[in-house]
Amino acid sequence: MPLVSGEMVRVAGRLVVGVAVGGVSAVGEVVFLILALLGMAVGGRPWVYGVARGLAEFERGRILRFFGQAFTGEFSGERALRYLGVRWLVGGLGLGVLLLMLFGAVNAVLMLVQLARGGSIIEFDAPEGVSWYDPVTYVLFGGLLAFVTIQGMLGVVELDRRLARHFLGPTVQERLQRRVSELTVSRAEVVEAIDAERRRIERDLHDGVQQRIVALGMLLGRARRTDDSGRAAELVRQAHDEAGRALTDLREVTWRVYPIALDTDGLRVALESLAEMAVIPVHLRYTLTERYPSAVEVPAYFVASEAVTNAVKHSGASRIDLAVERVGSAIVVRVTDDGVGGADPRGGGLSGLARRVAAVDGVFTVDSPPAGPTVITARLPCA
Structure with missing residues (x-):
């Protein structure tokens, strides 16, 4: 495996371009702050506030494009002006780091040319030519300069991200308001999901078990x-057969309400029982190595x-794959x-699952193109 992959080169190039653009914009921001x-x-x-907001939006777009970090929410012109009052320092620092990198690259080329000519990289007019310490000096000081400039550029990138997040991201009050809205x-949705679950249970009992008992x-x-003993038998x-089918239906309903195995034996056993009861082959891949709270397993x-x-x-379908893992x-x-695919995420069953997953701050997705296959994924936080 190569030490430097193409993806690493692309990421490094994107970061350098982002820092360079930020350095150039810092010059314009200094001019704007004076005006x-x-x-x-x-x-x-x-x-002033209008232009400040425009420049801040430009910086937010630059950070998203080159540094891969997005900041949502609105910010006032006053916050944008305060941000620019500090941001130009970070941009100037990044510009200085890039100039230092350029200086190091030019000096490296000159040193290589001097070594190729047989001269000394310490004293260009030295008559004795290359000394034993020239390569050592070249490697040590060149490596040190490269390390300092790379770390400096990464530090500028992180500082740029944090500064934008602090000034342009949502405030603590905005985050609290957003969280309250999400919880509301x-x-x-939880109340609606519970009502829908109750209606489903009533429907299963009425259309299934009750009809069997009738x-x-x-x-x-x-x-x-009847007076005919054979007919009576x-x-x-x-x-007797109908009682067995009623018992089977009742067992299925109770399993869909809440399987007792989930409490006694855990999620793995409950899913294994679910796979065994399905009329279509269900292939279970379960990689969890420990029990989790009921807020996750249920x-x-x-x-x-x-x-x-x-x-x-x-x-x-002729096959169902069920995978449970920690990511x-x-x-x-x-x-x-x-x-055949084409599952509608807005349908009763899937929308109820989406609400149930959202209630625990999870993420629920449905990918079901018309020709299939259908992939239903739920990410449930467990930390």
């Missing part, structure tokens, strides 16, 4: 009224359960089927 002082003195506050929406009662009633046998199970149920009912500080549940 802003004069403008504020003669009552030109509105245009999340609470409403049929069972009718069979037993017919068996009591056949009706009792049918009633939504993880219901995402898998609802996604598998939807695939069985609507996708026409960073999140548990990722991914359900993939080879069905």
